[in-house]
Amino acid sequence: MINFSARLNLISRNLEVFTQYSRGVERETLRYKDGKLAVTPHPQGLGSAHSNEWITTDFSESLLEFITPVSNDISMLLSQLEDVHHFTQTKLGEEKLWPLSMPCDVNSEDDINLAQYGSSNAAKMKTLYRKGLKCRYGGFMQIISGVHFNFSFPESFWDVLFGEQDYKSRQDSKSQAYFSLIRNYYRFGWLIPYFFGASPALCSSFIQGRDTKFPFKNIGQSLYLPQATSLRLSDLGYINSVQSAFKIGFNSLEQYLDDLDKVIKTPSKDFAKIGVKIGNDYRQLNSNVLQIENELYAAIRPKCAPKNGEKPSEALRNNGVEYIEVRSLDVNPYSPIGITEEQILFLDLFLTWAILIHSAPMDDYDLKNWRNNWNKVVIEGRKVGLKLQIGCHHERLTLQEWAKYVFGGLLLIAEHMDDAYGGSKYRDVCGKLSTWIDEPELTISGQLLKLTKKYGGVGEVGCWLGDKYTAKYLAHEYKTYSEQQMESEVARSWYIQAKREQTDTQSFDEYLNSYFAYLVK
Template sequence: MAASHGEVFKQLGRGIERETLRYHEQGKLASTPHAKGLGSPLTNKWITTDYSESLLEFITPVSHDIPTIISQLNDIHHFSQSKMGQEKLWPLSMPCFVESDDSIQLAQYGTSNSGQMKTLYRKGLKHRYGSLMQIISGVHFNFSFPEALWDNLFGEQSEQERQQSKSDAYFGLIRNYYRFGWLIPYFFGASPALCSSFVAGRESSLPFEKIGETLYLPKATSLRLSDLGYTNDAQSSLKIGFNSIEQYLEGLNKAIRTPSEEFAKIGVKVDGDYRQLNSNVLQIENELYAPIRPKRVAERGEKPSEALERGGVEYIEVRSLDVNPFSPIGISEQQIRFLDLFLTWSLLTKSDSMDNCELECWRENWNKVILEGRTPGLELQIGCQGERLSLQKWAHRVFDELEQIAAVMDAQQGGEEYAKTCFALRQCIDNPEQTISGQLLELTKELGGLGKVGCQLGEEYYSQRMSHQYQAYSEKLMEEEATRSIEAQREIEQSDQMTFDEFLEDYFSYLK
């Protein structure tokens, strides 16, 4: 794309969701309730909880400027830390020391029907997969292109034509992400090791080595993305396709409506007590585990798939980023710039349709990179024809093209930051130990275990946060949001007209 095409790369939309566990002395998971000073996790727009009461999630609004989004995240971390007493934020993706599955408290959202449903959904996840898997932390990156880019690509179009063109283009991006997205765990995977308490009582055929209470694979990048981590074997048979928005929605809607024999054994309501929302393969759409998702902001009362069907794809959510342990906010500016480049390249690069054979091929490539990605000369498969290429050769080919996009982005935004990002990451292609997973494993060996790494970095970041000065927000603004969120929760609870049974019956009426 020539630089003459305006300043489209100044208008990229970015939003970040960062998950992190609260912990106390010696790296033990906190069992205290969500701090009242943070407001309501049901309605606070910046600070909520994910699966567990101790698993915080920090959310930024959409921003078109990288320094702004970094400042917002820093401010949210600072405000949250100031309300948590001596508890700290765990700086790693894999959990700190956890006594047992039952010691993990499910997130609570109050007495409203919608709040109770959120907790029940998590209860269902616990019965289905266990709680340990659910408290693995990650960073989600929401990304969109501006209308100016679509104008350049497609010219004048009717509203309906534009909606279809954008959805087709985003699904092309998604297919290329599946083909080449293993670059993300290669460069940014940060979970080559885990605490032995995480796998206590679980069978694994992985050839782990040991440092104290830490288990690790010498060349792994992201155990979080492996079968041990945040993936779901039960969903591997779903075969949800990405060739069009119609194919995707058809597969998703089928999964929501398909009964599961395994989950039916759990029961839905037993002796008056709910155990899960329903016994289908997916309780709700959010249960679909995927490294990337097509998204649209839903209107009030609208489900994610209904929003996509109504208005097409508005943005994509990248879900395969581990928490960066070397950043106090879990993600760095370099990572954001790489994602800008890689996602733009994935959109602009030819993207043929993908059959089940190729889907299996990318799964195999990702799994290789996840478990042994830092092995020099590791070979990956190209499509289903049996052709193979080393990770290094394939990565260099991609970077040859990323550098062309970096030149345009730098020309539009000023400076050389995108070119510098390409240069720095290229060094990691031929020097795997310079990747985040390589550096983290080296530090783990040096300090004698992952728990010691987490505690040392957690202490360091705690001090930084406590001395942080607001940049994007202010203490007054964040206090006001906390207060507003508590009042908003109260209003939702007071406005409920149905019993919880009636609410669930109404919510899932579309399945009948």
């Protein structure tokens, strides 16, 4: 078995490999006005939410999502996001973009409108899926914002690691390596909410009418946990307790897909009570444990771009893992675009480390263990001396001890990456974040909680930052795109939506029956 150092030295023989990483970002943000959730429809001037390549909506009509193309250049990636933010703000009138992961003030769940994508069958299915989520988990979960980071290693990386292979062997080798990364991500990825978690507090309207076990403290109309890092990743948010019992394995692509398939095909007694179609009113896509595979709220996902109408799992089974989607980043409130260059540099290092170090298979005990570790970090991660249990011997060390172990490897990678790029950016990031290990109040959650206390609540600090960033968006000048390109994409997206709506021949019932035919096989 080749160890970490040997693999790193192997890759480092061709430093150009480090400059060819592919990255993409999906940033979510709520539209708001005067500190309250916007209840207006998705602005026409932003194009079709179903077809615009750069600007869409996520679960609710007010939750915008900005998507960058795949890029090997971090500066270009960030400038693309800046351009999209600028264009969007010019179309919002008095509305602004909420700068935090946890939502602004919401009068009631009735104000959370389902995202609308048009009258085509595919569009109506997207809306119905979201209606099912609202019925299952409540509407408030549908307006939490996050940042998703898409990442892949170049073919030159695999060439060095695996040598010459035929197409199928290369597919299998890549998938196996990415699942090794995923297992290590679950073991050590709590470092991401530790450093970059940005939701230690929330507006009290978020939990209206719900019981919670958390011992919250008050700041005005806001609630917080003194040592929390990311309430977004707690049971209140996307890592929710309903799914905590799922046993999805990560030891191979086949195990992952087989386990996911079982969950998708398993009926749920609780969700059956909601009903699927009552009269002419659809309430959810089906009453299984998951309506579709996207309902699995994972901190990281293996991905493959679907072709010719494939479902995501079909694409993975047919073509293997092409890239991974990191889903545990909160919106960074200290960046107008929700993410910084420093964070991307850290992710480059961490994901490289996670794929190069040994990754033992995970049994049921390990699956339970990583969930416990992540729960501890998101709820009380800034507690110095917090114990985490990791590894085949289930060793218990403090968060600080585990973090320093990881950083030993990150620094070695940083030296090679700085050699590849010139300069010292990667080592600088290691140096800065290493000081946060023993001083948790330097983390983003620590800084943000301090600011929240200063301004008197989540709403107050969100509005202060929102005002500042709105001015910045409007003053921005295009760097990568142009206004003409943005407007052309708006026009193209409306054309594509209209074309889809005109070419549908099936009824919606027929469309759903065809889509879910695999459930009855």
